[in-house]
Amino acid sequence: xxxxxxxxxxxxxxxxxxxxxxxxxxxxxxxxxxxxxxxxxxxxxxxxxxxxxxxxxxxxxxxxxxxxxxxxxxxxxxxxxxxxxxxxxxxxxxxxxxxxxxxxxxxxxxxxxxxxxxxxxxxxxxxxxxxxxxxxxxxxxxxxxxxxxxxxxxxxxxxxxxxxxxxxxxxxxxxxxxxxxxxxxxxxxxxxxxxxxxxxxxxxxxxxxxxxxxxxxxxxxxxxxxxxxxxxxxxxxxxxxxxxxxxx
Amino acid sequence: xxxxxxxxxxxxxxxxxxxxxxxxxxxxxxxxxxxxxxxxxxxxxxxxxxxxxxxxxxxxxxxxxxxxxxxxxxxxxxxxxxxxxxxxxxxxxxxxxxxxxxxxxxxxxxxxxxxxxxxxxxxxxxxxxxxxxxxxxxxxxxxxxxxxxxxxxxxxxxxxxxxxxxxxxxxxxxxxxxxxxxxxxxxxxxxxxxxxxxxxxxxxxxxxxxxxxxxxxxx
Numbered sequence: 001x002x003x004x005x006x007x008x009x010x011x012x013x014x015x016x017x018x019x020x021x022x023x024x025x026x027x028x029x030x031x032x033x034x035x036x037x038x039x040x041x042x043x044x045x046x047x048x049x050x051x052x053x054x055x056x057x058x059x060x061x062x063x064x065x066x067x068x069x070x071x072x073x074x075x076x077x078x079x080x081x082x083x084x085x086x087x088x089x090x091x092x093x094x095x096x097x098x099x100x101x102x103x104x105x106x107x108x109x110x111x112x113x114x115x116x117x118x119x120x121x122x123x124x125x126x127x128x129x130x131x132x133x134x135x136x137x138x139x140x141x142x143x144x145x146x147x148x149x150x151x152x153x154x155x156x157x158x159x160x161x162x163x164x165x166x167x168x169x170x171x172x173x174x175x176x177x178x179x180x181x182x183x184x185x186x187x188x189x190x191x192x193x194x195x196x197x198x199x200x201x202x203x204x205x206x207x208x209x210x211x212x213x214x215x216x217x218x219x220x221x222x223x224x225x226x227x228x229x230x231x232x233x234x235x236x237x238x239x240x241x242x243x244x245x246x247x248x
Numbered sequence: 249x250x251x252x253x254x255x256x257x258x259x260x261x262x263x264x265x266x267x268x269x270x271x272x273x274x275x276x277x278x279x280x281x282x283x284x285x286x287x288x289x290x291x292x293x294x295x296x297x298x299x300x301x302x303x304x305x306x307x308x309x310x311x312x313x314x315x316x317x318x319x320x321x322x323x324x325x326x327x328x329x330x331x332x333x334x335x336x337x338x339x340x341x342x343x344x345x346x347x348x349x350x351x352x353x354x355x356x357x358x359x360x361x362x363x364x365x366x367x368x369x370x371x372x373x374x375x376x377x378x379x380x381x382x383x384x385x386x387x388x389x390x391x392x393x394x395x396x397x398x399x400x401x402x403x404x405x406x407x408x409x410x411x412x413x414x415x416x417x418x419x420x421x422x423x424x425x426x427x428x429x430x431x432x433x434x435x436x437x438x439x440x441x442x443x444x445x446x447x448x449x450x451x452x453x454x455x456x457x458x459x460x461x462x463x464x465x466x467x
Contacts, residue, residue: 006339071342072340072342072345098340100339100340103337103338104334105332105333106333171341171347171352172330172333172334173333174256174330174333204255208255208256211333212256212333213329213333214256214259214260214326214329215256215260216351216426217351217422217425217429218347218351218422219346219351220346223345223346223347231434232434232435234429235432235435236432236434238261238429238430238432239432241257242257242261245255
């Protein structure tokens with residue numbers, strides 16, 4: 001495959017970026033999108049040009065590091081996958097592909113296609129945990145009976161890898177799908193109920209402070225989420241938040 | 249109030265409550281207006297009751313006004329905040345790949361409805377206020393039907409109403425189920441709410457369009 005790539009280049013967080021056009025040739029349709037990016041970077045290095053910075057780690061769709069906005073969609077045109085799992089067979093020979101970083105005020109660009117997603121970490125630190133003493137006297141998890149249905153829903157929510165595709169694809173740059181998944185995975189379990197009130201209040205407060213937009217229920221996040229996190233989690237978070245506000 | 253509404257979820261909740269209130273109001277409005285199609289007397293009686301009952305005039309009407317104004321103001325506030333949450337726009341953003349046109353353009357259908365509402369107030373509400381409270385003319389319980397018919401005589405107004413109600417239908421197609429999601433209602437009944445929302449979004453605007461066309465062709 002021969003492709004034209006229009007890629008966002010930005011020297012650093014303070015510089016102004018722009019779209020730059022590149023050509024790549026003889027790309028195998030069996031390559032992953034990131035492997036195609038590797039080929040381009042090898043070309044750039046061989047020409048003594050600065051390679052394109054982009055996030056990646058496990059390349060197995062687990063870590064949530066890859067974060068490209070490809071042809072107008074988070075993680076590209078395929079569904080239920082991250083960019084590392086996107087294959088070049090999803091594109092046509094001769095196609096022009098636009099590649100941009102996640103766009104949100106809360107996700108500032110560090111360089112080229114790499115964005116700072118530490119806002120998600122600060123939200124997690126605000127309440128995305130349970131306080132358990134793990135110093136040798138931990139209770140057996142199976143000692144607390146949990147309905148299978150609740151355990152399944154909690155596990156579904158816990159599959160969120162925090163990649164930020166929900167923010168990137170939302171027209172409002174809302175982080176509610178991410179935050180609701182992290183709230184839900186604990187809210188559904190008895191271990192999480194103990195700190196549920198403070199958790200949802202603190203995580204939503206932090207989310208608002210980070211400058212994410214308001215959810216208007218377009219559902220774009222659910223469609224683009226590589227892990228299929230459901231909008232039901234946002235409804236659950238809304239209920240949790242209102243109940244917590246009344247309790248406080 | 250401002251403290252409570254400083255949270256994104258509280259704003260969503262307040263927006264949804266005002267939307268549900270307006271959704272309920274539209275049913276009442278249509279139920280009263282549709283009587284004009286089959287009974288002049290019943291329409292006059294209901295309009296006279298609505299126009300003279302102190303509970304309706306001095307309790308429900310102000311609540312409705314506050315609800316309408318709140319919904320519009322909060323809609324603009326949310327839109328401004330949401331726009332500012334993405335300071336650098338995408339060169340290529342394919343919203344149609346993952347969301348409906350209605351859901352992405354609520355502000356524009358809302359602005360069109362606001363423009364229509366201003367005309368609607370000038371057409372009906374302002375003359376009514378003038379009749380009753382400024383000029384303080386003697387009450388005539390049989391005037392309402394003729395006033396309604398008179399309004400739908402010019403074709404331009406009927407066309408305007410039809411366009412406005414099509415846009416209202418589009419606004420409701422997303423807004424109805426969105427309001428339920430915002431108040432945390434997403435469960436086994438959600439598919440029923442979505443279906444109900446679709447029927448509501450078609451039937452309520454269609455009812456108002458039918459009334460406008462009926463009076464245009466039957467005056």
